[in-house]
Amino acid sequence: MSDSKNSGSKMERRDLLKLGTAAAAGFVAKGVMGGEPKQMPGLPNNPLTPNAMPTRNLGKTGYQVGIFSLGGQSALEKADNFDVAVPLIEKALDLGINYVDTSARYGGTEHRWSEQYFGRVMKTRRSEAYLATKSHDRTRDGSWKLLERSLELLNTDHIDLWQMHALSRMEQVDESFAKGGAIEAFVEARDQGIVRHLGISGHADPDVLIAAIERFDFDTVLLALNAADPHYLSFKERLLPLAVEKEMGIIGMKIPSRGLLLKSWTAPEDPDSRYAGTVPGTLNMTEAMRYVLSLPVSTVIVGCDDIPQLEENVEIARSFNPMNEQQLAELEERAEPIHKQSLFYRNWKG
Numbered sequence: 001m002s003d004s005k006n007s008g009s010k011m012e013r014r015d016l017l018k019l020g021t022a023a024a025a026g027f028v029a030k031g032v033m034g035g036e037p038k039q040m041p042g043l044p045n046n047p048l049t050p051n052a053m054p055t056r057n058l059g060k061t062g063y064q065v066g067i068f069s070l071g072g073q074s075a076l077e078k079a080d081n082f083d084v085a086v087p088l089i090e091k092a093l094d095l096g097i098n099y100v101d102t103s104a105r106y107g108g109t110e111h112r113w114s115e116q117y118f119g120r121v122m123k124t125r126r127s128e129a130y131l132a133t134k135s136h137d138r139t140r141d142g143s144w145k146l147l148e149r150s151l152e153l154l155n156t157d158h159i160d161l162w163q164m165h166a167l168s169r170m171e172q173v174d175e176s177f178a179k180g181g182a183i184e185a186f187v188e189a190r191d192q193g194i195v196r197h198l199g200i201s202g203h204a205d206p207d208v209l210i211a212a213i214e215r216f217d218f219d220t221v222l223l224a225l226n227a228a229d230p231h232y233l234s235f236k237e238r239l240l241p242l243a244v245e246k247e248m249g250i251i252g253m254k255i256p257s258r259g260l261l262l263k264s265w266t267a268p269e270d271p272d273s274r275y276a277g278t279v280p281g282t283l284n285m286t287e288a289m290r291y292v293l294s295l296p297v298s299t300v301i302v303g304c305d306d307i308p309q310l311e312e313n314v315e316i317a318r319s320f321n322p323m324n325e326q327q328l329a330e331l332e333e334r335a336e337p338i339h340k341q342s343l344f345y346r347n348w349k350g
Contacts, residue, residue, distance in 0.1 A: 037191060037192045037193040038192065039193060040193045040196055041127075043063050044063075044127055044128055044129055044130050044160065045128070046096060046098035048093075049064075049066045049096045049098040050064075051096065052066060052097075053066045053067055053068055054067050056297075058130070058220065058299070059247055059298060061196075061197050061219055065130065065299045066096060066097055066098050067293055067298075067300065067320060068097065068302070069099035069299045069301045070100045070101070070301065070310070071253065071301035071302050072100070072102030072117075072118065074303030074304055075088055076089070076102070076117050076303060076304075077114045077303070079107065079113055080113070081113065082117065084306070088304060088307055089117060089121045090121055090125075091307050093128050093129060095310070095311065097314070099129065099132070099299055099301075100131060101133075101301045102114045102132070102133050102154075103134040103136070103165055104134060104146045105134070105165060109136075112149070112150075115154055116153050118153075119154045122155045122156055133159055134162070135147065135162065135164065135182060135186075136166060137182060138175040138182050139175070139182060140188075141180070141185075147159070147194070157194070158196065159194065159196065160197060161198070161199050162189060162190075162195040163198070163222060164186070164200045165201055166204075168203075168204035168205060168208060168347060169205075169208060170207075173212050173215070177215050197220060197249075198218055198220075199221060199249070200218050200221055201221070202222075202223065203224030203235075203254055204345060205233055205346070206223075206234065206238040206239035207238065209235075209239055210238065213242060213246065213248075219248065219249055221239070221250055222251040222253055222301075224252075224254035225240070226256070226257055226288060226291065226335070227283060227288065227291045227334070227335040228261060228332075228338065228342035228343050229343070231332070231335070232340070232343050233343075233347065251297065251300070252292045252301070255289055255292050256281075256288045257343070257344070260338070260344070261283050261288055261335060261338070261342045262281045262283060262284060264281075264284075265278065265281045266280070275344075279338065279341070282334045282335060282337065283331060283334065285312065285316065286316050287331055289317070289320075290320065290322075291331050294322040294323040
């Protein structure tokens with residue numbers, strides 16, 4: 001992947017109701033809405049992106065994505081955090097970010113705060129951002145219900161990228177691809193012009209995502225990559241080459257491992273926290289981002305706590321220069337002593 005430096009309106013409620021009814025009845029894709037599938041609008045365009053940071057191909061999608069993108073966690077998943085989250089998203093677009101990622105799970109499955117925050121901004125700036133969200137349901141009907149609500153919360157009539165969220169076990173792949181499984185909803189939504197591209201995500205076991213990719217020609221993969229990765233169930237060694245071979249859009253996540261890789265990390269005082277007993281990391285944020293961006297990824301997504309943190313990450317992307325093999329190996333060696341805490345999301349055995 002080479003670097004280069006250089007609206008939809010809200011869906012009518014009656015159409016959404018038709019979608020829900022069709023999903024429940026089990027109708028076949030193209031007859032659901034009545035008539036022909038709707039026309040998907042052109043790809044989003046943030047005119048600030050080419051001058052803000054290098055861009056790369058998002059696989060074969062035809063989209064040029066900035067190498068730093070905004071993830072929907074951290075400040076963007078906290079409850080009732082509109083005063084912080086909405087200005088942060090607005091600032092991200094102002095800084096040239098052109099890809100944003102959220103999920104039906106972020107901020108809780110009841111309120112879905114993250115989608116709410118993005119929806120406030122998408123209401124007026126939908127055409128500036130490639131919008132990605134996810135479904136964690138492994139069934140067709142359940143996935144349709146999540147998508148219907150995503151469209152409402154995000155104030156849009158289409159999603160640019162809909163992803164199967166957090167595939168971590170083989171049985172989840174089997175369920176998703178069985179009769180009545182999630183893949184049916186994904187294909188139907190794409191064929192109806194409601195969803196532009198389809199993807200998968202995961203951070204627990206590369207073989208699980210490999211199994212899914214071998215069953216279906218997904219457009220993108222969202223995978224956990226950081227300097228600790230090579231030390232256990234390596235996505236870099238096992239999954240990344242396959243994604244490159246298939247020319248998928250490759251989105252890196254868990255870049256600083258929620259801060260656990262960073263020298264600035266401080267363990268919480270709460271003894272019941274999942275992060276209790278952790279120690280400071282061994283990298284800074286520039287090193288963490290440069291490591292992943294030096295791999296054949298399209299972009300990286302990072303959740304931010306505030307605007308200064310967002311601005312710092314955009315600046316790292318703007319001034320990015322790739323690491324060589326020796327530099328990458330040195331960071332991997334530095335991450336080894338803290339690899340277990342930094343890979344807390346892996347399927348650890350024993």
